[in-house]
Amino acid sequence: MSVERPGPKKKSGKGRGAHVAPQTVRVRTVKEIAAIAKVSVATVSRALQRPEIVSEETRQRIHEIVKRLGYTPNALARNLRTARTRLIVALLPDIANPFFSEVIRGIEQVAYENGYSVLLGETQSNLVREQAYADMVAARQADGIITMFHRIPTIPVDGRLPIVNACEYVKDRSISSVYVDNVAAAATAVDYLVSLGHRDIAFVAGPSSSPICVDREEGYQLGLKRAGIRANPALAAVGDFSIEAGERAVDHLLAQGGAFTAVFCSNDEMAIGAMRALISRGLRVPEDVSVVGFDDIRFSRYTTPALTTLSQPKNALGREAMTMLIEILNDPEVPPRKRVLSAELVVRGSTGPCRRDSRPV
Amino acid sequence: MSVERPGPKKKSGKGRGAHVAPQTVRVRTVKEIAAIAKVSVATVSRALQRPEIVSEETRQRIHEIVKRLGYTPNALARNLRTARTRLIVALLPDIANPFFSEVIRGIEQVAYENGYSVLLGETQSNLVREQAYADMVAARQADGIITMFHRIPTIPVDGRLPIVNACEYVKDRSISSVYVDNVAAAATAVDYLVSLGHRDIAFVAGPSSSPICVDREEGYQLGLKRAGIRANPALAAVGDFSIEAGERAVDHLLAQGGAFTAVFCSNDEMAIGAMRALISRGLRVPEDVSVVGFDDIRFSRYTTPALTTLSQPKNALGREAMTMLIEILNDPEVPPRKRVLSAELVVRGSTGPCRRDSRPV
């Protein structure tokens, strides 16, 4: 009659008492509640799901019992039956990256407004991890996914994939995304530096595997072009978004004798690293070299000097991503779309006029 | 025969085509695989769960079909039957706080080594959120919880709660925790400052609702006592762990004329704020005032000057927490325990000798 469950392994030679009962966590069921309330399971279920169709008296009785006994319906059983979980998974490559925090807040806000819960999965840009979380959708443990990485895990389901790409995007037109106009934003940064008199502007790119990084580089080139400046390959470096990468990039540029009075970095952390490298070489920011970042993470306000950067509308990116995902979940027929927001230049202390008298480093 | 499911809402007046089929995501089942492989569902299940008990030939045939059709077993059904999900939820008050990143890495490492997946829940120290995630355990959507906050959500199950407290702890002896010896660590910080000649040491406390903050304050007092210094209430302030709180605290101390040559802050972010406030008042760190933080978040290495701080073994905290949770899940009888690790003083640039000639500010 009773089903054998893989109960807690009892170690045989336990000191305190030979016959420790396999202590299972006690769980209540509708059946139990129904018996106590002297109604059928259907009535209990209805009392909880759609109270209005149950008589006042019965409802109160059932609710009282549920509360007294601390009954929580088994979500697995429910979800199995209803085929939805009201759970979505947000994938982020790196929780240590403060950029994502605000985006996640936005996701969570919209999720809660719509009765969804958010679970975060850190992937460390690791395909295996991504896939494991994506499989949760195929395995029906979650309804959809928002990924903040430029790779779309394969979800083995036919039909519309319940996935939205946030902050990044992929070429595939069938994947909905929200992100900022990176080309325009990067060009704005260069425009601004040019307006301060800079002409020797170095660039620290991010990983070229990411389309948004390619866009930022394109924006940089565009900005130079608009100002009639010829791009100097000796003023370009690449990094992996880390502070250390920013330091290395600047060290590299200085080592190969690149002469520049400003550096534009593809994200704030590299910009922070760049400032450190410059300062440790005895250069002053912004007197000798101006530095501009991208993202506007929280710490950028607190560096010395505070970092001039392109501020992404992080909360809006998150909100919009979740809104789009909910749309897809409600109606798989809605056409996919790429929604492009804009980033805004925030001027702080790390940028200043190019001083004529200061020869490029 | 067929069960009515709350399918995707079809908006009535849709432009493109009146009879859009309610596009459900296509899902395969064991039954389907079994039919194609011409075996019973039991055999399919066995081929996937315990391949060794199925004949070579059958196994290969089934695996081939599973692969070809992209079949993923429905985890809800499986978990319902087996009563375990191999999922654990890690609750953190604030993803923006970089301290937790490393702890989570540790949790994830041990989790993966043991076949568990980790889902993160951000609670913003909000009881309702905490409760919602905790209910996932009662609803059998997750096997256990690790919380990094000093509050234990109630999980309506009898018997041992599958919960572990990491980085923080609560008085309740039945809750297992891992955290550092905050008293000793804080005292160490004071010892160190004393060894540099400081005697007027200010303290910026964290929220007193958190036991670990109380401990850090106690350690501060202990350190002073050991050095024979009388605690000066005018040199104590409180903050909420944010950078801004650190700034305010120092402004407050300075405003009320507190004379000190060193500040010890209950976490790094407040220490960063403290440095900012000092510097913006024209004081030099560490020449005029030494600053010590707590946690050793990643950015502490990159502030100017780099922050001297008490480094928590973040990875170990996470690993240990997950190890303890797995123990509990495997055997609810294991006695609860509080595991105390130790924090280590990391000396960087924000501390220096107390200069005799510099009168306390």
Add this chain to the structure above:
DNA sequence: GTTGAAAATGTATTCGATTACATCCGCATG
């Protein structure tokens, strides 16, 4: 007092996988 519709509740099926128990087959042994 009927009648009938609406409200309330009950019965039994279903979601998809796992697994206890039953069955069947092949083959070595006596």
Add this chain to the structure above:
DNA sequence: CATGCGGATGTAATCGAATACATTTTCAAC
């Protein structure tokens, strides 16, 4: 040739809740 055992597979019960469909109750209208 019967016996028995282990390996391979099948049948059907089960997890816990939701709900289609069936039944009963209630009550207003005639």
